[in-house]
Structure formats: C-alpha cells, structure tokens
Amino acid sequence: MRIAGIDEAGKGPVIGPMCIGGVLAEKEKLDSLKNLGVADSKKLAPKKREHLAHQIRKYAQKVYIFEVSSSQIDELRKVMSMNQIMVLGFSRVLEELQPDMVYVDAADVNAARFGANLKTQYAQKYPEKAKELSVVSEHQADATYPVVSAASIVAKVRRDELIKELEKKIGIDIGSGYPSDPKTQRFLENWSREHGTLPEFVRHSWKTAENVLKGK
Known part of the structure; x- marks a missing residue:
C-alpha cells in the first residue's frame, strides 16, 4: 500500500513562493520515517531539517515539491480564494504521487471540507483513482503523522533554499x-521608498504589501 503525506511551507509570507511538499512511501517504510525523528518542520532547527530532508529521500519512494511563485499567487487570487489555491496545489502533488491513501495537513478551517474538496479536484483528472483513494485531512497532521512531518520538512527546506537564493541575487x-518579521518589514519599506514599487517576488495582493505602497 502506497501512503502519501502532503503539507505546505509558505502559505502566509508576503515574500517568496509557497512550496507544497509530498512524500510517498510504502506502508512498511513508515516506521523508518518515524525513527528518523521527523516532526513538524517549524519545531526543528534549520540544520536538522536539512539533514532530515536528505534522509527522507532515502526511505521515500518518491518526493515531490510543487512551487507556486508570488506572481502566480497574485494572479490566482484575482479569481479564487487562498483556500482554493491550496486545493489546486495539493491536488497537483497528489497527481504526481498517486497514492492509495493520503494524509494532508488541512489548509482550511474546516478540515473535512478541505479533504473533500481535494478529492473532488483530484477526481477531475483521475476519476477512477479518486474513487479508491482514502483521504485523511486534519489540522496539525504534520505533528501527528510522520509521513506528513516528512512532507512538511522537504517543503520548508526547499522554501528556505529559494529565499536564500533571492537574498543572494539582490544582496539584501x-x-x-513573513509580515510579522521586522527584517522583512524594513526590506519592504526601504525598497518601496527607493523604487516606488515592490519587486516581483513580493505578493502584491497581500495587505502588508498594499499598506507599504500606500506609505502606511
């Protein structure tokens, strides 16, 4: 039986992409993932996450990360909600992994609704597989199921890599x-003051970005 876990990193930031990670493993390999000491990525130090991300790939049958850029998020938000964007993104990962059962960290206040919407979206491309697919959608699934913890880790490590690449590119x-980060706030204010706009890797549809451009 092929089991998958899916989780995202970067739903809330005003800067950079969102990464949705998926890890596929045979049922008998799940204990191996658990024994690695995987946990909610937010509770792990960066070096520990990087080490685990490397180890996870040894035990997983497949690892897939779907990246959604800031500009893609801005465009999609013109026609749909963030929850709908999450369903689309999770479904793309599901299509890539095609498991028999999937555990997902629900990206909606209503966990059951998120799971149902995900299955409906998946069924548009794989109707027969969707009928057989078992979906477990829960809040904080990354702290409950090791396969989701693993997905959380690979997604977070990839997003961190992309942020470092951005910093290297612009030298700042x-x-x-995240909007609450003083360094991020300072960067946005300084860039806006200097250029009169914000760079393409900023999510312009975020209230934080709108307020900065208005000088608030």
Whole structure:
C-alpha cells in the first residue's frame, strides 16, 4: 500500500513562493520515517531539517515539491480564494504521487471540507483513482503523522533554499518573508521608498504589501 503525506511551507509570507511538499512511501517504510525523528518542520532547527530532508529521500519512494511563485499567487487570487489555491496545489502533488491513501495537513478551517474538496479536484483528472483513494485531512497532521512531518520538512527546506537564493541575487537580507518579521518589514519599506514599487517576488495582493505602497 502506497501512503502519501502532503503539507505546505509558505502559505502566509508576503515574500517568496509557497512550496507544497509530498512524500510517498510504502506502508512498511513508515516506521523508518518515524525513527528518523521527523516532526513538524517549524519545531526543528534549520540544520536538522536539512539533514532530515536528505534522509527522507532515502526511505521515500518518491518526493515531490510543487512551487507556486508570488506572481502566480497574485494572479490566482484575482479569481479564487487562498483556500482554493491550496486545493489546486495539493491536488497537483497528489497527481504526481498517486497514492492509495493520503494524509494532508488541512489548509482550511474546516478540515473535512478541505479533504473533500481535494478529492473532488483530484477526481477531475483521475476519476477512477479518486474513487479508491482514502483521504485523511486534519489540522496539525504534520505533528501527528510522520509521513506528513516528512512532507512538511522537504517543503520548508526547499522554501528556505529559494529565499536564500533571492537574498543572494539582490544582496539584501529580506528576513523570513513573513509580515510579522521586522527584517522583512524594513526590506519592504526601504525598497518601496527607493523604487516606488515592490519587486516581483513580493505578493502584491497581500495587505502588508498594499499598506507599504500606500506609505502606511
């Protein structure tokens, strides 16, 4: 039986992409993932996450990360909600992994609704497989199921890599990219003051970005 876990990193930041990670493993390999010490990626130090991401690939049958850029998020938000974007993104990972059972960290206040919407979306491309697919959608699944913890880790490591690449490219420390980060706030304000706009890797549809451009 092929089991998958899916989770995202970067749903909330004003800077950088969102990465949706998926890990596929045979049922008998799940204990191996658990024994690695995988956990919710937010509770692990960066070096530990990087080490685990490497180890996860040894035990997983497949690892897939779907990246959604800031500009893609801005475009999609013109026609759909963030919850709908999450369903689309998770479904893309599901299509790539095609498991018999999937555990997902629900990206909706209503976990059951997120699972149902995900299955419906998946069925548009794989109707027969969707009928057989078992979906477990829960909040904080990354802290409950090792296969989701693993997905959380690979997604977070990839997003961190992309943020570091951005910083290297522009030669400025942009912080974590989250609206609450003082470094991120400072970067946005300074860039806006200097250029009169914000770079393409910023999510312009975020209230934080709108406020910065208005000088608030």
